[in-house]
Amino acid sequence: MTEFTLNGKTIQYDGDPTMPLLWYVRDLAELTGSKFGCGIAMCGACTMHVNGQATRSCSLPMSALDGATVVTIEGLSTAAGEAVKEAWQEHDVVQCGYCQSGQVMQAAALLATNAMPTDEDIDVAMQGNVCRCATYHRIRTAIHAAAKKLEA
Amino acid sequence: MTRSPTLSRRALLRVTAIAGTGFMIGCEDPSVVDDNTNSASDTNTNIDTAPLTFNHFINISTDDTVTVVVKHLDKGQGVTTGLPAIVAEELGARWDxxxxxxxxxxxxxxxxLFWGPVQGTGGSSSIANSWKQLRTAGAAAREMIINAAAKEWGVPATEITVSNGKAQHSSGKTASIGELAIAASQITPPTEPKLKLARDFKLIGVNASGKLPRMDSKEKSTGTAQYTIDVKRPNMLSAVMAHPPLFGATVKHVDDTKALQIEGVEHVLTTPRGVAVVAKHHWAALKGREALTIEWDDSAAEKRSSDELTAYLQKVVSEPMTAVREEGDIKKAFNESSKTIEMTFDFPYLAHATMEPMNCVLQLKNGECHIWTGSQVPTLDVGTVAAITGIPPENVHLHVQFAGGSFGRRAVPDSDYVAExxxxxxxxxxxNPIKLQWTREDDMLGGRYRPMAHHQFQASLDNKGNLTGWHQRATAQSILRGTPFEAMISGAVDDSLTEGGKQLPYSVPNITVEAAEAEIGVPVLWWRSVGHTFNAYSTEVFLDEIAHASQQDPVELRxxxxxxxxxxxxxxxLAADKSNWGSALPSNTARGIALHESFNTVVAQVAEVTLNGDGSYRVNKITCAVDCGIAVTPDVVKAQLEGGIGYGLSATMGEAITLKEGRVEQNNFHTYQPLRINQMPEIDVHIVESNEAPTGVGEPGTPPAGPAVANALRALTGKAITQLPIGPSVTT
Incomplete structure (x- = not known):
């Protein structure tokens, strides 16, 4: 039995311990905002916050979650999260949008620990998140905008 | 088809009550109005094909919302913003x-409208083919609103205008579009509504008063947008497919004993395309697939390796080819030349590698079929499914979903993943509805690549350094040969081999462009900008070689x-000017330029690249100029150019699919390396002001990006780059 919280709700899980968190969240908890992109933690589309850390849920087995706090894009409601979501819309970052839940989660985690990141900080924090539409420079702009919004 | 067009039009224009929320004009099909996810079949086969098509595209509700029916797939290119913007402009609506x-x-x-009787999205044509159609639809709706107001107010229609969502009379009377919707719906639609003049545009074009925010920004920024992977249906089962490890191999024998013991696995099914595992959820299906033992028959499979394929393509180029463009006398030009320049290029296979791996949800029930997928060519996919299932096409209903990228991958002549x-x-x-979800590995190993290509070039210069002869010979696999689209091949050779090369815009007195199709058992497909990908690269890099050989500035020569x-x-x-072409840069930094027309849009890009001592390099900035006619939503146009450049850089710098004894060697993002944020340059897009009809922007940003970077590196190293990808460093 694994017990953890998902977006504030307590979950008791006693299924296949090797099932990745992503597939539990998508197929069993039926929260589909987090996306499947690669299955090997190389693209970031599945990024969730596990104990506050941006985490690739496609490669995290359910057995590792005992006592953990998991937040998905659906549950993202921190100040940084709200600022990021707003900045994303103000700058029309998205194109196909498929990777953007992961990008938003990664960016929100970055701003939670680094209130005013430089371009270099952003490159380091965000380079695990692939966007095939190459919205990268708008992602940079939107993160700076969100940081400014949080400072104000 | 016995109904008269007039009667039919009236029928189509009936006012339809929508569940107490209001009324809509021009809604002939209630299934279009509801959530369009599992609606009743559209059995209206007596479609009025008269030009009054606006009634298929615009619904106006008494709650003052204007809904545009979007016939194209959104795969990121922004059609759900651009197409409504065209209607809003002509109608006089507010964006909100x-x-x-x-x-x-x-x-x-x-x-x-560019393709004939096929519904489809591709060739950067969504805005271009819809431009007049949706303007006409919007203008017709505007005239109906005006006539309704004129009747109600007892004033001449000529004294009424519609703007900001309101009809207004010079007396000061006003009414909103929604307030007039019911009365307007009873007006006979005009056959030739008067379109606005470009100078009167308020919402669209480069001189619009402000940016129109993307319609899909909120749902895609908050995780609520629904893609195929997110489709949930009652009693749905998850499927994965075990594909043959070699292209052209087939299933010989399956042992599913262990797979069926996995908890959640319900069925193992052998199909013509591989072995499917059907389970309660995706993870169980994956575990089931791992437990399968499959023996494959690879007797007819493609077993060559990439080096053998390269040698084969070189052999094809050394043999007689078909001329697709011949001007002047190339032999004479070379005989009389004082200098000749030669170069060959090798291009690898490329995967589309969309962020959402291919997928489809499909249900067979009561002799009908429902499909949920991000489809670029819905009517093609419907036809494929009808042929497989024996269900008549009119009973196959496709519900288009957002696509997590496509770049051509979701327009497949044999509908591969939909067919599966x-x-x-x-x-x-x-x-049970079946959700087939490919893994990243399935997707990357699944073929449908941008073809490998080999190009050979020769140029002749006279004793003054003038370019007198240009000779290109190209080979690649045909994308269309052997598919339902084969009839689109107009000459002896598939046009994709030389598109963009054949149309070389430069004035050279003697030009010959030749091509021959290669035959390889690896499935290929159109990939963002199709044949322009390799032809823009080879022609623009070769032209810089000529500039160097004749000691001319690359911009001046062009x-x-x-x-x-x-x-x-x-x-x-414009690109040269905005990039400060010719101004001083640090000694380890240089600019390169490339120009290319594709999909009737002309794009020039200047790349500024810094070379480090160890041969690694960084693309600092791309300055881009584009003439795409009227830029309907300029910010979306910019986004497409930015993204197209990123896609081109990604391929040029890092992407290749290679084969070893027929097996693809890259199966995920650790071996097939896409561009990441730390590699993304600053991008500065400049749109040429135009009053011409819009042309494509989804693809044209991609072709010039690679050669612009290669030409900057050439300026730094003195060596042209003729084999792609460039990789993380160059030889200095």
């Missing part, structure tokens, strides 16, 4: 009252050769 919804699959009403889902559902013989193409010249000069 605009809504959109996908059309059902229907080639009679929602066909791509139909085969699984048919083999299962139950009514300007000199563009005497017959003032539009190209203007775009080239």
């Amino acid at each position: 009252q605009m809504r959109w919804q996908y059309s059902p699959a229907d080639s009679t009403r929602y066909n791509n 889902t139909a085969m699984i559902a048919k083999a299962l013989g139950k009514t 300007k000199k050769l563009l005497t017959k193409h003032p539009k190209h010249k203007k775009v080239l000069e």
